[in-house]
Amino acid sequence: xxxxxxxxxxxxxxxxxxxxxxxxxxxxxxxxxxxxxxxxxxxxxxxxxxxxxxxxxxxxxxxxxxxxxxxxxxxxxxxxxxxxxxxxxxxxxxxxxxxxxxxxxxxxxxxxxxxxxxxxxxxxxxxxxxxxxxxxxxxxxxxxxxxxxxxxxxxxxxxxxxxxxxxxxxxxxxxxxxxxxxxxxxxxxxxxxxxxxxxxxxxxxxxxxxxxxxxxxxxxxxxxxxxxxxxxxxxxxxxxxxxxxxxxxxxxxxxxxxxxxxxxxxxxxxxxxxxxxxxxxxxxxxxxxxxxxxxxxxxxxxxxxxxxxxxxxxxxxxxxxxxxxxxxxxxxxxxxxxxxxxxxxxxxxxxxxxxxxxxxxxxxxxxxx
Amino acid sequence: xxxxxxxxxxxxxxxxxxxxxxxxxxxxxxxxxxxxxxxxxxxxxxxxxxxxxxxxxxxxxxxxxxxxxxxxxxxxxxxxxxxxxxxxxxxxxxxxxxxxxxxxxxxxxxxxxxxxxxxxxxxxxxxxxxxxxxxxxxxxxxxxxxxxxxxxxxxxxxxxxxxxxxxxxxxxxxxxxxxxxxxxxxxxxxxxxxxxxxxxxxxxxxxxxxxxxxxxxxxxxxxxxxxxxxxxxxxxxxxxxxxxxxxxxxxxxxxxxxxxxxxxxxxxxx
Ligand SMILES: Nc1ncnc2c1ncn2[C@@H]1O[C@H](COP(=O)(O)OP(=O)(O)O)[C@@H](O)[C@H]1O
Ligand SMILES: [Mg+2]
Numbered sequence: 302x303x304x305x306x307x308x309x310x311x312x313x314x315x316x317x318x319x320x321x322x323x324x325x326x327x328x329x330x331x332x333x334x335x336x337x338x339x340x341x342x343x344x345x346x347x348x349x350x351x352x353x354x355x356x357x358x359x360x361x362x363x364x365x366x367x368x369x370x371x372x373x374x375x376x377x378x379x380x381x382x383x384x385x386x387x388x389x390x391x392x393x394x395x396x397x398x399x400x401x402x403x404x405x406x407x408x409x410x411x412x413x414x415x416x417x418x419x420x421x422x423x424x425x426x427x428x429x430x431x432x433x434x435x436x437x438x439x440x441x442x443x444x445x446x447x448x449x450x451x452x453x454x455x456x457x458x459x460x461x462x463x464x465x466x467x468x469x470x471x472x473x474x475x476x477x478x479x480x481x482x483x484x485x486x487x488x489x490x491x492x493x494x495x496x497x498x499x500x501x502x503x504x505x506x507x508x509x510x511x512x513x514x515x516x517x518x519x520x521x522x523x524x525x526x527x528x529x530x531x532x533x534x535x536x537x538x539x540x541x542x543x544x545x546x547x548x549x550x551x552x553x554x555x556x557x558x559x560x561x562x563x564x565x566x567x568x569x570x571x572x573x574x575x576x577x578x579x580x581x582x583x584x585x586x587x588x589x590x591x592x593x594x595x596x597x598x599x600x601x602x603x604x605x606x607x608x609x610x611x612x613x614x615x616x617x618x619x620x621x622x623x624x625x626x627x628x629x630x631x632x633x634x635x636x637x638x639x640x641x642x643x644x645x646x647x648x649x650x651x652x653x654x655x656x657x658x659x660x661x662x663x664x665x666x667x668x669x670x
Numbered sequence: 671x672x673x674x675x676x677x678x679x680x681x682x683x684x685x686x687x688x689x690x691x692x693x694x695x696x697x698x699x700x701x702x703x704x705x706x707x708x709x710x711x712x713x714x715x716x717x718x719x720x721x722x723x724x725x726x727x728x729x730x731x732x733x734x735x736x737x738x739x740x741x742x743x744x745x746x747x748x749x750x751x752x753x754x755x756x757x758x759x760x761x762x763x764x765x766x767x768x769x770x771x772x773x774x775x776x777x778x779x780x781x782x783x784x785x786x787x788x789x790x791x792x793x794x795x796x797x798x799x800x801x802x803x804x805x806x807x808x809x810x811x812x813x814x815x816x817x818x819x820x821x822x823x824x825x826x827x828x829x830x831x832x833x834x835x836x837x838x839x840x841x842x843x844x845x846x847x848x849x850x851x852x853x854x855x856x857x858x859x860x861x862x863x864x865x866x867x868x869x870x871x872x873x874x875x876x877x878x879x880x881x882x883x884x885x886x887x888x889x890x891x892x893x894x895x896x897x898x899x900x901x902x903x904x905x906x907x908x909x910x911x912x913x914x915x916x917x918x919x920x921x922x923x924x925x926x927x928x929x930x931x932x933x934x935x936x937x938x939x940x
Binding site for chain 2: 355356357376377378382383384386388390392393394403404406407408451452455
C-alpha cells in the first residue's frame with residue numbers, strides 16, 4: 302500500500318454554531334490505511350469535525366481534501382466516505398440485507414453482484430445467516446455490525462465512526478475493540494473514529510488527536526501521548542498524573558535539573574524540543590505507576606523524597622496510595638501492581654516512606670495549560 | 671386496544687368496561703335497528719322487516735347530491751390538511767426554531783374553540799372579505815379544524831424515527847429526493863394514510879361550521895338536519911345514518927390499523 306501521509310487533509314477548519322466555536326482552526330493530516338482516533342471530553346467538537354468530514358456540516362472556513370480531491374463543499378452522497386452513526390441509524394423498514402445493500406443501488410451493479418457484495422459484507426462482520434432478520438429484531442451489538450457492513454460494502458476510502466462502542470455494554474465493548482481493530486487491518490480502509498474514552502483510543506488507534514474546546518492539542522501515537530504529553534491538559538486527560546510546580550535550573554546530560562520547592566532539587570526528563578532556559582517555571586508531571594515506594598533512600602541518580610501515607614485503596618490487581626509531602630498542596634498518588642503480598646493498608650496511614658522515581662519519569666510541561 | 675386487554679383481565683374493570691361499552695354503543699345500534707323497521711314511528715315494538723327506507727334513500731336525488739358534496743369537500747380537505755400537517759410536522763420535528771413551543775400550543779386552538787364561535791367568526795370574516803358562501807368556504811373552515819389533527823398525527827409519526835436515518839441515506843449515496851422516497855416516505859406513510867382518513871371523516875360529519883358557511887349547496891349533515899322536520903322521511907335518515915356508521919367504522923378501523931401496523935422505531939440503547 303502506498304501510504305499517502307495526507308490522504309485525508311483537514312486545513313484550518315472552523316465551524317461555529319452561534320457563539321459556540323465547535324471546531325476552532327483544526328488542521329490534521331491522516332495517512333492512508335491509518336486507524337485514527339479523535340479523542341476529547343464530551344462537547345469538545347469531535348462529532349462536529351467528523352460530520353464536516355462526512356459532508357453533513359459545512360465548515361465556516363478551511364477546507365477538507367480526501368485523496369487529493371477538494372471535498373469541502375461536496376454533499377455526503379458525493380464523497381468517497383461512509384459513516385457509522387452513533388446510534389447506528391439502521392433503517393427500521395428494511396431487513397438486515399436490505400440495509401446493507403442500501404447504498405449499492407447507485408453503483409450500477411447487477412442484482413447478482415449486489416447479492417455477492419452483501420454476502421461478503423455479512424461475512425466480514427460475522428452476521429452470516431441473519432440477512433433476513435428485520436432491523437428491529439437484532440440486538441444492539443448486531444445492529445452495530447449492520448451499520449459497519451452497510452458502510453464497508455461501499456468500499457469507502459475513509460470510514461468515519463462516531464463513538465461506535467459507546468452504546469454497547471462493557472464486556473461487548475472490550476471484545477469489539479479487538480474486533481474492530483482486526484477488521485480495520487483486514488480491510489485496510491482508513492478509519493477515523495471519535496471517542497471520549499481514552500482507554501478505547503489508546504488500545505485501538507495508530508494515532509490519536511486530542512481535542513479540547515474545538516482545538517486539537519496534540520496528535521501522537523498512543524505511546525507518545527501517554528509517555529510524553531506536551532501539555533498539562535493532555536497529560537491529565539490521558540490517564541492520571543501528579544503535577545509538581547518547579548523552576549528550571551539547568552541541564553545535565555540527558556536530564557533537566559529543576560527546583561521543585563517542597564520536593565527539593567530533582568532531575569526530570571529533557572523535553573524533546575530542548576531544555577527550557579534557566580529560571581523558567583514549569584510543571585513536572587509524574588505518572589502514579591512510575592513512583593516507587595521504598596523503605597530506604599535509593600541509590601545515586603534516582604529522585605527521592607520522604608512522604609507520609611495518608612490513604613490506601615485496594616483495587617484487586619493493583620492498589621492506589623496517597624502520600625503527602627510536607628509543603629505540597631495535594632498528596633501524590635501512587636499506583637502499584639499487587640505482585641507481592643506486602644500491602645499497605647488504611648491502618649498504615651501516617652507511616653513515613655520513601656518515594657523514588659527515575660529522572661526520565663518526570664515529564665517537563667509548560668506552566669500554562 | 672386497552673379495552674380489549676381489560677376485558678381479558680378478571681378484575682373490577684371488566685364490569686365497568688362492559689357497562690361503558692353498552693352505554694356507548696347501544697344507542698348507536700338503534701340506528702341500524704330502526705332503519706329496517708317497517709314503520710315511520712321510532713318506537714317499540716318493532717313492526718316488521720323492510721328495506722324500503724334504503725330504497726327510498728337511493729332514489730332521493732337531493733340526498734345523493736348532498737352526499738356527493740360532502741365527499742367532494744371531505745376529499746379536498748383531507749388532502750390539503752394532510753399536506754399542510756405533514757409539512758408543519760416536519761418543521762416541528764426536524765428543526766429547532768424560535769417560537770416552536772408557543773406555535774405548537776397555538777396549533778391546538780382550533781380544537782378547543784367551540785365550533786359555534788369559530789362558525790360565527792368565520793362567517794363575519796367571509797362577509798367582511800366579500801367572499802361568497804359555497805362549498806369552498808365550508809372546505810376552508812374544515813381545513814382549519816382538520817390541519818391540527820393531521821399535524822399531530824404526523825408529528826407522532828415523524829418523532830418515532832431518527833433524523834440520522836435521512837443522513838445515513840445521504841451518506842450511502844442517495845440524493846435528497848431519492849432519500850425522501852426510500853426513507854422518509856416509507857416511514858411516514860402509515861401516518862399519512864391515517865391522517866387522510868381521519869381528516870376525511872372529520873370534514874365529512876362536521877355540522878356547525880358547515881351550517882354557518884353553507885351557500886345554496888348542502889352537505890350531508892345539513893341535509894339530514896333539514897329532513898328531521900319531516901317525520902315521514904326520518905327512517906330514510908336512519909338508513910343513511912346506518913350506512914355512514916358502517917363506512918366510518920370501516921374507515922377508522924383501517925386508519926388505526928395502518929397507523930399501528932407501520933414500522934416500530936428502533937429503540938436506541940444509549
Ligand atoms: N447543530 C448544532 N447546533 C448548535 N450547537 C451545536 C450543534 N452541534 C453541536 N453543537 C455544539 O457544538 C459543541 C461541540 O459539539 P459536538 O461536536 O457534538 O461535541 P462532541 O462530539 O465532542 O461531544 C457543543 O458545545 C455542542 O453543543
Ligand atoms: Mg459526539
